[in-house]
Amino acid sequence: MRVNTKSYPHPVLGNGDDLGGFFRVEFKYELGKEEVVLNPAFGLKNAAIEELLKKEKASFVSEVECRGTFFRTSFSTRKQLSRFALPSRFLRERVTVGFYICADQNLPSYRPSDPHSDYEGAEFDIEAGDVLAFGGYCSFIAEKSFDPLRPPVSSFMSIRQGNHHEGPMLVDYESDKIIIILSKDDWKNYLEVRGQKLAEGILHASIVFPTLIDAIHQVRNSSSDYEGMNWFGRVEAILDAKGLRDKEPFEAAQKILENPANRGFRGISALLEITDNQEYE
């Protein structure tokens, strides 16, 4: 669960050290052909907010957003264990779910419990919809065939032929997938080795690895221009699923590609062995 702090006009549980206690969310989801089921489990410790929920003056709000399909909706509940279903057709690629506790009605003179000393004794006029607690947000890829724990490189990256006859490869991040553009010369050579097991490690080490490092830098940039791209969501989901979000891009890329340098060397050794054997024959 990711949490970022922001400035609210009143203290919010889960926003830095505004209030004592906690608001934690365990989130699971199921991708079905017809519907996507969301299962948040809310854990709360803060007397004033617990009281508001009990008196039906506040609710747990799950906000679901999908940039790929112009979709945003919210589900409100007061149950700690919830289940929401959405038609699958509304969701494509990256889906973000944020968790809040919001006021259901205006709450004049709201006095939060266990506040930071800056707010000691203060009262606030809360309006319906105001956020009282933030439980963080997470994202997932709404595609059954995509497994972020075992992602094929082709699920977020493609290699294409460029217009230049020779020279360095180029990268296009403004597409569904990251597109590596090879010169015509390199493309010709690439076609000869594409799909061969021995060449895969070498290609990963020399072409995919540096590009993926750069892509991870983009994902870690909080205001990246590429945030809405499909590849961005997929790389993010892979980083989350493999627990690599806080690792340096250099290390994370190696883990995702399962040690490309080593596989590259093994590929080269095997090719040299074949060449040697051919010379002796």
Add this chain to the structure above:
Amino acid sequence: MNKNKFQKIFKRAAVEQMRADLRSGRSLKSYFEESYSVKERELLNSTIETSGKPPVLKAPKKDPISADLENAITLHGYYSDLDETQASDSRLWVYLSHAEFRKYTLARWGLDGSYSDLKDDAAKKRAINQLLEHWFVSGNDRDLRRHAIARLWWAAHLTYAPWERDPEFFADLKQNDPYYYTRIILSTQDIYQQVLERAMGRSNRILISVLDYLGKNKEFARSRESVRSLMKELNLTYGTRKIIALDPRTLAGVIKKIATDIENY
């Protein structure tokens, strides 16, 4: 309606190569030409059923924007069974802008002049960026909002008879014309951009509630600055207040209060 054929779309590899060709400038000249040869091996039959001939979209030379509403309704009627997942598929929209509705796309979102007018690399780069923006889609709603054809379909889809989609919430907003809110969102280019540009425009409840206010307050809606300020203020409010979770009356009240404050400022 009898559905009898499946919409053709490009294969993903074809779209990727087309983008690479345009970015490199190799295919730039072809974007001045009306004819476009589609290779069968680059196409797929999608699961989208259509019937009859595809409509002809209009782009009057004097004022091409004036036909947006009519085109949006026509297109939405023809692709009435498209669901949200299909309608965010770049392969469909790239095919429609390059092949099926090429004439319209050239007239409405084509480049001015001729290829020889692009004298230097900077001019070519600007032209390429313009084409990438309106002829291609990269998988997010910003691109769908800007794509020559997708923008029309989505404008109609997001606003078509909201009382059918969310009957409980929109019960009081029922109109005789299912495209009532489409007419408002496409009444000016600025309303379309402003209400869909902001992330909260993805919420159908907020989108329709804003359009309802604009429909009832035409003078306010005519002011570009007012609409822009309303969306900006709503966006700021959204940061700390989940107005998406409000009931219709309270939500309408929030919009009205912000708009009134803007008018009185």
